[in-house]
Amino acid sequence: MQPPADSQTRSAPNSRSPKALLAAAKTNVELWANLLIIGWALGFMLWKGVGFAIAIGTVFAIWAILTVSLNLVVGYTGLLSVGHVGFFGIGAYTVAILTSRAEYEQLRTEAIPTFGWPFFAALPVGVLLAGVIAVAVGVVFNRFRDDIYVLVSFGFAIISFNVFLNWRGLTRGAFGIHEIPRPAVGGWVLDGELEFLVFALAILGVIVLLSWLIVTSSFGRVLTAIREDEQAIAVFGYQTTHYKLAVWTISAMMAGLAGGLFAGWTSFVDPNSFILLESMLLVAIVILGGLATIWGSLLGAMAFVLLEEGMRFLPFLPAIHVGQARLVVLGILLVLLMVFRPQGLVGRYKL
Amino acid sequence: MIAQRPSLNSLLAIVLAGAAAAYVLWKISQSPEQAVQFAFNGLSVGAVYALLAVGFTLVYSTVWYFDLYYGAAAALGAYGVFYLRSQETLGGLYAVNSIFVNVLFAAATAGVVAWALYESQYPRFRAHVDRPILLGAGGVLAPGAGIYMGFVLTNPKDLHIFLSPAIAVGCAALVTWILYQAYRSVLTGPVLRGLLVVTGAAATVLGVYCAYLIANTPEAKLYLSWGVSCFLAGVVGLTLYRGLYVYMRARSQSPLIMLVASLGILLAMTALTSIVFESTPRPLPEPLGNAPWTFAGATIKGFNVFTIGVAVVGFLFLLFLLKRTAFGKAVRAIGDDEEVSKVVGINTTTVIAVVFFIGAVYAAMAGILSGHDTAIQPRMGLLLLLKGWIASVVGGIGNLNGAIVGGFVLGMIEQFGIWDLAGEWRDVISFVLLILFLSFWPKGLLPRK
Numbered sequence: 001m002q003p004p005a006d007s008q009t010r011s012a013p014n015s016r017s018p019k020a021l022l023a024a025a026k027t028n029v030e031l032w033a034n035l036l037i038i039g040w041a042l043g044f045m046l047w048k049g050v051g052f053a054i055a056i057g058t059v060f061a062i063w064a065i066l067t068v069s070l071n072l073v074v075g076y077t078g079l080l081s082v083g084h085v086g087f088f089g090i091g092a093y094t095v096a097i098l099t100s101r102a103e104y105e106q107l108r109t110e111a112i113p114t115f116g117w118p119f120f121a122a123l124p125v126g127v128l129l130a131g132v133i134a135v136a137v138g139v140v141f142n143r144f145r146d147d148i149y150v151l152v153s154f155g156f157a158i159i160s161f162n163v164f165l166n167w168r169g170l171t172r173g174a175f176g177i178h179e180i181p182r183p184a185v186g187g188w189v190l191d192g193e194l195e196f197l198v199f200a201l202a203i204l205g206v207i208v209l210l211s212w213l214i215v216t217s218s219f220g221r222v223l224t225a226i227r228e229d230e231q232a233i234a235v236f237g238y239q240t241t242h243y244k245l246a247v248w249t250i251s252a253m254m255a256g257l258a259g260g261l262f263a264g265w266t267s268f269v270d271p272n273s274f275i276l277l278e279s280m281l282l283v284a285i286v287i288l289g290g291l292a293t294i295w296g297s298l299l300g301a302m303a304f305v306l307l308e309e310g311m312r313f314l315p316f317l318p319a320i321h322v323g324q325a326r327l328v329v330l331g332i333l334l335v336l337l338m339v340f341r342p343q344g345l346v347g348r349y350k351l
Numbered sequence: 352m353i354a355q356r357p358s359l360n361s362l363l364a365i366v367l368a369g370a371a372a373a374y375v376l377w378k379i380s381q382s383p384e385q386a387v388q389f390a391f392n393g394l395s396v397g398a399v400y401a402l403l404a405v406g407f408t409l410v411y412s413t414v415w416y417f418d419l420y421y422g423a424a425a426a427l428g429a430y431g432v433f434y435l436r437s438q439e440t441l442g443g444l445y446a447v448n449s450i451f452v453n454v455l456f457a458a459a460t461a462g463v464v465a466w467a468l469y470e471s472q473y474p475r476f477r478a479h480v481d482r483p484i485l486l487g488a489g490g491v492l493a494p495g496a497g498i499y500m501g502f503v504l505t506n507p508k509d510l511h512i513f514l515s516p517a518i519a520v521g522c523a524a525l526v527t528w529i530l531y532q533a534y535r536s537v538l539t540g541p542v543l544r545g546l547l548v549v550t551g552a553a554a555t556v557l558g559v560y561c562a563y564l565i566a567n568t569p570e571a572k573l574y575l576s577w578g579v580s581c582f583l584a585g586v587v588g589l590t591l592y593r594g595l596y597v598y599m600r601a602r603s604q605s606p607l608i609m610l611v612a613s614l615g616i617l618l619a620m621t622a623l624t625s626i627v628f629e630s631t632p633r634p635l636p637e638p639l640g641n642a643p644w645t646f647a648g649a650t651i652k653g654f655n656v657f658t659i660g661v662a663v664v665g666f667l668f669l670l671f672l673l674k675r676t677a678f679g680k681a682v683r684a685i686g687d688d689e690e691v692s693k694v695v696g697i698n699t700t701t702v703i704a705v706v707f708f709i710g711a712v713y714a715a716m717a718g719i720l721s722g723h724d725t726a727i728q729p730r731m732g733l734l735l736l737l738k739g740w741i742a743s744v745v746g747g748i749g750n751l752n753g754a755i756v757g758g759f760v761l762g763m764i765e766q767f768g769i770w771d772l773a774g775e776w777r778d779v780i781s782f783v784l785l786i787l788f789l790s791f792w793p794k795g796l797l798p799r800k
Contacts, residue, residue: 080607140786147417148789150610151740155782158737166775276733280618287611324622324630331619338612339599351607 033345037303044306052309054193060305061200062262065207067286067297069254074283075291075349076215077247078227080146082279083153086160087130087252089274091259093164093171094126095119095180096269102179110172119183123260130256131249138248142241157279164271176270183264200261207254211294214250223247224292227349281327284334290347299346304330364791375767388649389766395655397762398662399721403739404746404754405666406713409673412686412749412799413706416606419613420591421714422736423620424584426729428715429722430624431580432635435507436573440636447628453504456583461497463586465489466593470701503579510572510579515562522558527551573636581715588711591616593704617733624729632726635719658720665713666755672709673751682706686749714739734778741785747795756796 025031045053070084097112099122104111137156144152164171171177182191183199190196214220225233226240234240263269281304289300308326311317317325342350379386403425410418438446468489476485503513530550534543565571599612640653673679681702684692693699718727718735738761743749746757761781768780788795 080610140790144789147606147610148744150417150607151737151744152782152786152789154737155785158734159779159782162776162779166773275730277618277621277730280614283611284615284618321626324625327622328619328626331615331617331622334615334618335595335612338608338615339595339602342603342605342608350603351605351611 029341030346034299037299037306040306040310041302044309054197056305056309057197058193058200058265060301061197061204062258062265063285063305064204064298064301065258065261066255066282067289067301068204068207068211068294069251069258070282070286071289071291071294071297072211072214072223072247072251072254074286075293075297075347076220076227077223077244078349079244079248080150080283080351081153081248082150082276082283083156083160084251084255084282085274085276085279086156087134087255088259088262088278089160089164089271090130090133091126091256092263092269092273093177093259094129094256095122095260095263096177097170098122098125099264100177100180102177104172110168110175112170112172112177119181119260119264120185123183123257123264126260127253127256130259131253134249134252135245138245138252141248142244154276157276161271161274161276164274171271174271176268178268180263180267180269182267196265200265203257203261207257208294208298210254214247215294219243219246227292277327281330284330287344287347287351288330288333288337290344291351292343292349293346296344296346300344303345360791367787367791378767378770384648385770387647389770390763391646391649391651391655393763393766394759395651395658395724395762396766397759398655398659399717399724399735399758400738400742400761401662401755401758402665402713402717402720403735404742404758405662405669405751406710406717407736407739408743408746408749408751408754409669409682409713410706410710411743412751413682413703414689415686416609417613417740418596418707418710419610419617419733419736420588420620421710421739422732422734423617424588424711424714424732425718425721425735426621426624426727426732427584427587428580428718429635429727429731430628430729431583431715432573432576432719432722433628433633433727435504435510435576435579436636437633438508440573441634445628445633448505448507449627450505452627453501456504456586457497457501459586459590460500460583461493462594463589464496465493466589466704468492470698500583507576510575511569512566514575514579515566518565519555519558519562522561523551523554526554526557530554570639573638577716577719580719581712584715585708585712589704589708592707593700597700617736621729621732624732628729630729632728634726635722638723654723658724661716661720662755662758665716666751669709669751678702678705738781741781743795744785745788745795747797747799749799750795750797753795753797753799760796 066084066088070081073079073081073084098115098117099119100114101116102114104114141149141152141156165173167173182189182196184190190199215223222233222238222243225238226243230240262273285300285304286297287300288303289298290296304326307329308322311322311325311329312319337344338351341347407421410421434447434452437443438448473485473489499517503510506513527547527550531547534546534550538546565575595612596609599609638654638657640657643650643652671679673682681692681697684695684697685699685702689699714735717739718731721735722731739758742757742761743754744757745761746753746755761784764784765777765780768784769777772780
């Protein structure tokens with residue numbers, strides 16, 4: 001297929017004239033994707049007002065943390081993991097269990113011990129727990145590749161979902177955990193939507209910065225080399241298993257962070273947020289946005305959130321079907337992308 | 352260190368297998384009756400997994416990429432039965448009949464019939480008959496089949512009556528074809544033609560009689576709906592291969608691209624199922640033989656025995672198809688090397704399309720059988736797909752004998768594994784088994800040669 005359009009323009013030295021730039025821009029898919037999604041976002045914001053942006057901004061931030069972190073594994077390292085939602089769930093449940101203040105009546109529902117920790121004490125624990133589990137899982141998964149890797153990562157998502165659903169003494173199973181307090185620093189509680197949005201965007205910024213540091217460092221270049229040819233880089237003396245384990249763990253910890261944020265934002269978690277379908281959705285968004293670019297993941301998450309919100313206003317679609325209809329659209333988009341543009345909208349790497 | 356690793360692995364594997372076997376033996380000695388019950392459960396669950404694994408292996412060992420539509424086909428089969436039978440047998444509680452669904456499947460059927468006519472009959476008649484006549488005949492037959500399918504789907508209440516003409520025609524054609532094949536080797540000339548006319552007439556009468564019998568048996572509706580929904584799942588599988596995968600393969604050779612694209616299909620189809628049928632679990636109507644039999648102190652349903660029979664017959668049929676027919680030879684050749692089989696004159700696209708059809712029919716059958724045993728929900732497709740995938744890895748990926756063994760082994764281990772745990776940990780057990788197998792025994796029980 002055609003090479004990324006910016007390399008086209010760069011390769012032609014006399015393409016500085018406005019006419020040539022315009023002609024190059026017309027066939028530039030990346031440019032169009034960027035314009036479309038950002039324009040869509042701005043248009044939506046103008047139409048619906050700032051309150052709308054605040055409402056979906058946090059959703060976007062949580063999805064974006066997940067997609068950016070998954071892109072480290074899928075895009076940069078080339079390991080197609082479909083189990084990321086497991087770490088998201090671990091982070092969310094750790095924060096939920098440690099911070100929840102709900103008093104459960106024995107006998108009527110499943111009761112679990114309440115700890116009542118502050119949010120900012122529970123969040124690092126959730127992130128660390130996700131990391132520890134990621135190390136244990138990654139050691140086992142490191143020996144698999146390609147199709148089998150996909151299968152075992154499906155397995156991780158299913159096992160974690162079953163643990164959330166069936167370990168009732170810890171997670172209350174299908175009842176879910178209620179009354180998770182909003183994050184608070186000293187006396188200042190982040191209970192407003194805007195405050196939480198700023199907090200979530202700040203965390204997203206830290207994650208993006210961290211990912212950017214990772215992928216531009218020598219560590220990131222080794223990851224890219226593993227993706228392109230693992231044996232070749234192993235010949236140069238790099239312990240590829242260590243690198244894969246490291247990036248897997250970092251990515252899992254970021255997902256755990258997103259999970260903690262999610263628990264603090266919704267103040268209620270139950271296993272239905274961590275089903276396998278969500279994980280497949282996540283992979284779809286990462287591929288939609290673009291493999292091996294951080295900006296692509298942000299764009300993909302934004303497109304996904306806008307897709308869902310945009311479909312709410314379709315007149316012929318009943319409101320209860322919006323959640324499923326976005327999956328239909330996303331699935332069809334994924335097929336079309338795989339046919340016409342396997343690197344995603346702004347991606348740098350083809351599967 | 353590197354030299355030690357295999358021996359350490361096999362030592363660990365032996366210790367693990369020994370511990371598991373000792374544990375199971377100890378449990379059996381504790382309560383033999385319960386062990387028989389678990390064995391029965393394991394066999395009936397394993398039959399579904401075996402059926403899935405057999406179909407999965409057929410497709411995978413031909414094209415060597417994972418087609419996740421296979422899971423959607425299982426859900427499609429089960430929901431097809433629900434769609435056709437929900438209006439009356441479930442008291443009309445969740446009656447669903449959507450014009451969009453009917454038109455969609457009618458169009459797919461018309462397309463596949465057109466494709467089948469073009470691939471099988473066009474070369475034969477091209478030399479003798481004018482092009483416009485052939486096109487006209489195809490233009491009548493294919494949309495006719497589509498309209499017929501749409502009509503059947505619109506009126507599921509009288510399925511047995513509306514399907515009986517198709518059964519009569521099919522029965523007559525099948526008997527005539529079989530006898531023609533038999534005569535052809537011994538007879539030639541006018542004798543053959545004369546006998547064939549007589550046979551054709553007799554077969555038509557037989558077919559009409561069969562159709563009459565079925566039209567008078569309302570109980571047959573459930574089993575006819577099995578046939579219809581298996582056929583539709585196959586039609587969709589064939590359409591996906593011929594309409595999509597062929598072009599994707601021409602653009603890229605990466606198996607992961609195919610996997611992600613079929614992931615998109617699975618995602619979209621699961622969501623569509625949830626939109627049409629809602630995502631709550633639903634029952635399928637009761638099949639015959641649902642009363643439990645007591646045997647050696649344990650109970651098993653007649654339907655489960657039937658499931659085991661279907662798995663074994665499906666396996667034997669596939670074995671026959673692959674080992675004894677020209678089609679099977681072509682399939683195996685494509686599995687060995689697709690490029691070379693194209694060079695030696697096998698129409699790889701057609702053969703693989705038929706393989707996708709058969710695979711989807713197997714998946715749909717497994718979905719129906721498991722749906723009758725438990726309940727159906729849109730998510731079931733993915734879970735069944737994963738179970739079939741695990742079973743084929745456990746049995747030895749790409750090996751048909753391994754697939755059926757793996758299916759039954761997976762079913763047994765799942766059932767014995769939940770002896771001390773609750774039943775809901777079943778999926779965890781099968782994935783732990785998968786990871787153990789991949790770590791210690793990656794080639795599976797019966798490796799592909």
